[in-house]
Amino acid sequence: MVTIMGNVTMITVITLDAHLHFAMYFFLKNLSFLDLCYSSVIAPNALANFSSSKVISFESYATQFFFFSLVVTTEGFLLVVMAYDCFMAICSPLRYSVTMQPGKCTQLVLGTYCDGCLNSMLQTSLTFQLPFCSSSHINHFFCDVPPLLQIACADSAVNELVMFVVCGLIVVGTTRVVLISYGYITVTILKMHSGSRGYKFFSTCGSHLTAVSLFYGTLLVMYAQPGAVESMEQRNIISIFYTAVIPMLNPSSTVCGTRT
Structure with a gap:
C-alpha cells in the first residue's frame, strides 16, 4: 500500500502541475510508473x-x-538516464x-523500454525452452531464472552463461555510468566554493544515492557474480530489496533529490 500510494501520488502531482513538466520530473514520473509495475x-x-x-x-510463471x-x-537503464x-x-x-x-x-x-524488452525476450526464450523434471517445487516468492534452472533436466550451462554475461554487462555498465x-x-559542486550549495546537494541526494546503491548492489550480487549466493534462502532475502524495498523507497528519495 505504501508503494502504491507513494508512486501514484508522484505520478499524479507531476502530471497535474504544469510547473513540473520538464525533463527531471518526466524521468521521475516514469520511475514511479516502473515502481508501480513492480x-x-x-x-x-x-x-x-x-x-x-x-x-x-x-504460463503464468513465464508471463x-x-x-x-x-x-x-x-529501471536500471532509466536510472542511468536520470544520472x-x-x-x-x-x-x-x-x-x-x-x-x-x-x-x-x-x-x-523509449530507449530504456526497448532495452528492457530485448533483455526480457532473450532471458525468457532461453529459459523456457528447457525441459523440466517432474519436481515442480520452486523455492522462491516470485518467478525468476535461478530457481527454475535448478529443476531443469537438460544442461543449463548456456543459460547460466548468457544470464551472467548479459546481466553482468547491464548491471556493471549502468552502475559505472551512474557512479561516474x-x-x-x-x-x-566542490569547485563552486559555495558551502551551502554543496551541503544542500549532498543532503538532498544522499537518500536517492542510497536507494540506487541498494538497487544495483543487490542486482550485482544476484546476477553478475556466479556462485556469490549459494542458497535459495539467501536469494530470497536479497531479492526482497529490489522487489519490495526499493519501489517503496524511491518516491521519498526522489522527492528529496528534487529539492536541489
Whole structure:
C-alpha cells in the first residue's frame, strides 16, 4: 500500500502541475510508473502464496518473469538516464536546455523500454525452452531464472552463461555510468566554493544515492557474480530489496533529490 500510494501520488502531482513538466520530473514520473509495475507484477501473487494457494501455472510463471525482467532492466537503464540528466543540469547547465529537449527525453525513455524488452525476450526464450523434471517445487516468492534452472533436466550451462554475461554487462555498465556521473557532479559542486550549495546537494541526494546503491548492489550480487549466493534462502532475502524495498523507497528519495 505504501508503494502504491507513494508512486501514484508522484505520478499524479507531476502530471497535474504544469510547473513540473520538464525533463527531471518526466524521468521521475516514469520511475514511479516502473515502481508501480513492480508492485503489480510481484506483490499480489507473492501475498496470495503466503496466505493461501501456492500454485502457479507454467504460463503464468513465464508471463510474470517476462514482465519482471522487463521492469527491472528498464529501471536500471532509466536510472542511468536520470544520472545523465543530473550531470547535464549541474556540470553543463548552458547546454542543458538544448540537450534535454522534450523530444530527446522521450527518445531516451523509449530507449530504456526497448532495452528492457530485448533483455526480457532473450532471458525468457532461453529459459523456457528447457525441459523440466517432474519436481515442480520452486523455492522462491516470485518467478525468476535461478530457481527454475535448478529443476531443469537438460544442461543449463548456456543459460547460466548468457544470464551472467548479459546481466553482468547491464548491471556493471549502468552502475559505472551512474557512479561516474555522480563523481563528476560531486567534483563540480566542490569547485563552486559555495558551502551551502554543496551541503544542500549532498543532503538532498544522499537518500536517492542510497536507494540506487541498494538497487544495483543487490542486482550485482544476484546476477553478475556466479556462485556469490549459494542458497535459495539467501536469494530470497536479497531479492526482497529490489522487489519490495526499493519501489517503496524511491518516491521519498526522489522527492528529496528534487529539492536541489
